[in-house]
Amino acid sequence: MKYVDEYRSRELVDKLCNTLHRITTDPVRVMEVCGTHTMSIFRHGLRDMLPDKVQLISGPGCPVCVTPSGVIDGFIELASRPEVTVTTFGDMIRVPGARGSLAEARAAGAKVEIVYSPMDALVLAKERPYRLVVFLSVGFETTTPTIAATVLEAERQGIDNFFIFPANKVMPPPLDALMQDPELQVDGLLCPGHVSIISGSDSFQFLVDKYGLACAVAGFEPTDILRAIVSLVRQIQGKRPTIENCYGRVVTRKGNVKARGLVEKIFTPVDCRWRGLGVIEKSGLGLRKAYEHFDATKRLNITPVESAEPKGCRCGEILKGICGPRDCPLFGRRCTPGSPVGPCMVSSEGTCAAWHRYGGLV
Amino acid sequence: MDKYILLDHGSGGLVSQNLIGSLFLKYLKNPVLNQLEDAAVLPPEHGQLAFSTDSYVVDPIFFPGGNIGELAVNGTINDLAMRGARPICLSLGLILEEGFAVEELEEIIKSIANACDYAGVPVVTGDTKVVPKGKADKVFINTSGIGIVEVDINVTARQARSGDIILLSGTLADHGITILTSRASLQVDGNLKSDTRPLHFLVKKIMAEAPGAVHTMRDPTRGGLGTTLSEIAKSTNLCMEIDEQAIPMHGEVRAACELMGLDPLYLANEGKCLVITAPEEAEAILAAMCSVSEGVDSCIIGKVTKKYPGRVVLTTTSGGHRLVEPLSGEPLPRIC
Numbered sequence: 183m184k185y186v187d188e189y190r191s192r193e194l195v196d197k198l199c200n201t202l203h204r205i206t207t208d209p210v211r212v213m214e215v216c217g218t219h220t221m222s223i224f225r226h227g228l229r230d231m232l233p234d235k236v237q238l239i240s241g242p243g244c245p246v247c248v249t250p251s252g253v254i255d256g257f258i259e260l261a262s263r264p265e266v267t268v269t270t271f272g273d274m275i276r277v278p279g280a281r282g283s284l285a286e287a288r289a290a291g292a293k294v295e296i297v298y299s300p301m302d303a304l305v306l307a308k309e310r311p312y313r314l315v316v317f318l319s320v321g322f323e324t325t326t327p328t329i330a331a332t333v334l335e336a337e338r339q340g341i342d343n344f345f346i347f348p349a350n351k352v353m354p355p356p357l358d359a360l361m362q363d364p365e366l367q368v369d370g371l372l373c374p375g376h377v378s379i380i381s382g383s384d385s386f387q388f389l390v391d392k393y394g395l396a397c398a399v400a401g402f403e404p405t406d407i408l409r410a411i412v413s414l415v416r417q418i419q420g421k422r423p424t425i426e427n428c429y430g431r432v433v434t435r436k437g438n439v440k441a442r443g444l445v446e447k448i449f450t451p452v453d454c455r456w457r458g459l460g461v462i463e464k465s466g467l468g469l470r471k472a473y474e475h476f477d478a479t480k481r482l483n484i485t486p487v488e489s490a491e492p493k494g495c496r497c498g499e500i501l502k503g504i505c506g507p508r509d510c511p512l513f514g515r516r517c518t519p520g521s522p523v524g525p526c527m528v529s530s531e532g533t534c535a536a537w538h539r540y541g542g543l544v
Numbered sequence: 545m546d547k548y549i550l551l552d553h554g555s556g557g558l559v560s561q562n563l564i565g566s567l568f569l570k571y572l573k574n575p576v577l578n579q580l581e582d583a584a585v586l587p588p589e590h591g592q593l594a595f596s597t598d599s600y601v602v603d604p605i606f607f608p609g610g611n612i613g614e615l616a617v618n619g620t621i622n623d624l625a626m627r628g629a630r631p632i633c634l635s636l637g638l639i640l641e642e643g644f645a646v647e648e649l650e651e652i653i654k655s656i657a658n659a660c661d662y663a664g665v666p667v668v669t670g671d672t673k674v675v676p677k678g679k680a681d682k683v684f685i686n687t688s689g690i691g692i693v694e695v696d697i698n699v700t701a702r703q704a705r706s707g708d709i710i711l712l713s714g715t716l717a718d719h720g721i722t723i724l725t726s727r728a729s730l731q732v733d734g735n736l737k738s739d740t741r742p743l744h745f746l747v748k749k750i751m752a753e754a755p756g757a758v759h760t761m762r763d764p765t766r767g768g769l770g771t772t773l774s775e776i777a778k779s780t781n782l783c784m785e786i787d788e789q790a791i792p793m794h795g796e797v798r799a800a801c802e803l804m805g806l807d808p809l810y811l812a813n814e815g816k817c818l819v820i821t822a823p824e825e826a827e828a829i830l831a832a833m834c835s836v837s838e839g840v841d842s843c844i845i846g847k848v849t850k851k852y853p854g855r856v857v858l859t860t861t862s863g864g865h866r867l868v869e870p871l872s873g874e875p876l877p878r879i880c
Contacts, residue, residue, distance in 0.1 A: 183795055183798050183799055183802070186798075190860075190861045190862045191862070192861065192863040195863055225866065226862045226864050226866075227858070227863075227866040228862070228864050229864075230865055231864050276873060298728055404860075404862040519873065520872035539867070539869050540866040
């Protein structure tokens with residue numbers, strides 16, 4: 183398959199691994215921010231090919247995992263109203279809040295449908311004018327532009343039974359907050375490739391300037407990730423931190439200006455709670471005044487409540503990279519992909535799910 | 545004939561009899577079924593009896609490459625075949641939703657008849673019930689089947705031994721991805737279609753080649769290859785080592801899996817067979833599998849070892865290694 187096979191080539195992977203083994207002299211701690219990176223590293227079995235001195239830490243970049251349980255409870259409350267059909271990306275379905283998951287709500291009679299694009303939710307709203315169709319708007323820079331486009335389209339077509347539950351987040355503020363955490367020791371960042379397509383590689387420059395952090399924007403295929411790790415090791419050991427774009431085939435310095443314009447038109451930064459990380463200033467997106475009539479929480483009067491994280495669950499620390507899944511007493515016992523307790527076990531991109539599914543060999 | 549299924553069609557009275565005559569017997573007729581007795585009585589056969597049952601609730605009921613009817617026939621035939629059995633007959637139980645289009649039912653019955661004819665396995669007994677609208681989704685089918693296993697044959701998951709070779713009879717994930725993309729109304733270029741087909745001819749060929757050498761046969765349906773291999777690993781406490789590069793897949797299936805964030809190892813197959821065999825006979829069995837149409841793409845995908853007891857280990861295309869755990873929950877598409 184074109185654009186895939188050449189980036190999974192065994193020969194190239196071997197070459198990059200050999201380079202990595204040759205150049206790594208000191209221990210380096212690298213955080214992969216994005217959940218898709220975590221998943222890809224496991225899926226392709228990269229962890230056992232890396233030098234022992236390269237330690238990978240999984241960061242807070244899985245949108246499902248960082249959605250606080252109070253918001254999940256809000257989703258469920260909404261879905262349980264008889265006049266509402268809730269539409270969502272698939273991963274959200276099994277995430278437990280304090281009052282169960284959307285899957286359980288669905289079993290109890292709530293109307294919950296999986297969609298592949300927010301535009302599908304809009305089509306559903308058009309087809310069922312007698313229902314209130316709410317799209318659970320979760321995701322980072324990558325997902326938000328299509329949601330913004332959907333809201334604009336709903337406005338253009340005058341569809342008044344379509345709403346979103348705004349829970350989108352942006353990446354730079356939590357990274358800024360994380361780097362200020364004295365417990366966290368990271369030398370380099372594997373920066374998220376898809377987020378960077380929209381935000382541009384320049385959006386991570388502040389991490390170099392402010393924290394002297396080595397940064398490399400990486401794609402999601404094995405050779406993409408290995409190339410970026412080689413870059414990070416070189417930057418860290420040479421003490422010349424910078425931001426290197428190792429995903430040049432799609433990422434530019436400035437990113438997708440048009441998509442960002444779309445997002446800015448519809449959304450405005452708001453303070454936002456992250457599961458495990460707490461409230462981070464201007465890290466979320468709310469609808470602007472002119473588009474507030476699409477906000478399900480306001481129109482349908484839903485107030486996300488603060489709810490405590492499940493007892494014993496260490497997802498918060500895992501999301502910060504302070505401890506690993508195996509340090510959690512629930513991991514693999516009470517908390518499994520089949521019956522997850524914490525958010526990191528639910529999403530296929532979650533650190534714990536990835537460790538549980540693929541991690542037994544390393 | 546009526547246009548839609550009514551509750552009357554399941555009453556057991558005249559309307560039911562009319563449906564049986566004008567639809568079921570019309571297409572499925574054979575000397576045993578024609579008697580319309582409460583039970584089919586079959587002549588005695590020499591050997592061990594194999595008995596299997598499965599229910600079919602697939603949505604959509606018509607999909608590229610087949611429909612729920614032939615799936616129900618092939619599925620039960622394959623379950624019998626995986627124990628080394630020669631399937632001899634099937635039962636057919638239908639649960640219909642009130643309001644289901646008779647035209648669609650006829651289409652399904654025709655395809656059941658065609659699948660039975662092709663396989664040489666007749667439906668010898670059946671039952672139909674109708675439930676009020678909304679109490680079922682169009683049509684649910686149950687088929688049970690009886691097969692005969694030669695007295696000296698014992699093919700089970702527990703027979704796999706260290707050193708054995710793992711073969712797969714063709715491309716992976718065709719059925720699963722076809723159903724998921726039809727359900728999501730995703731248009732994927734290319735020719736995605738279900739692989740539903742009977743495997744007993746293939747099994748016959750394999751058993752004729754080297755009967756004692758075949759230790760295990762399984763059809764990786766729901767849960768896919770990953771889950772099936774995990775079950776075998778667990779029940780034998782041996783390690784299943786497979787090579788991602790060796791597993792055949794259609795380009796469009798791979799592309800659709802990449803697009804939707806699904807792992808083909810966990811998607812259903814409805815016409816593929818996993819064979820675990822003694823190493824010395826592996827090449828001969830591979831040649832036998834490749835010689836029939838349903839096995840032309842067969843290949844060796846791995847071996848049974850003692851390396852990680854009870855686990856499945858995949859060597860990835862890139863040369864890394866990872867564990868393959870059994871599927872938990874239904875496969876869900878990812879956000880990004």
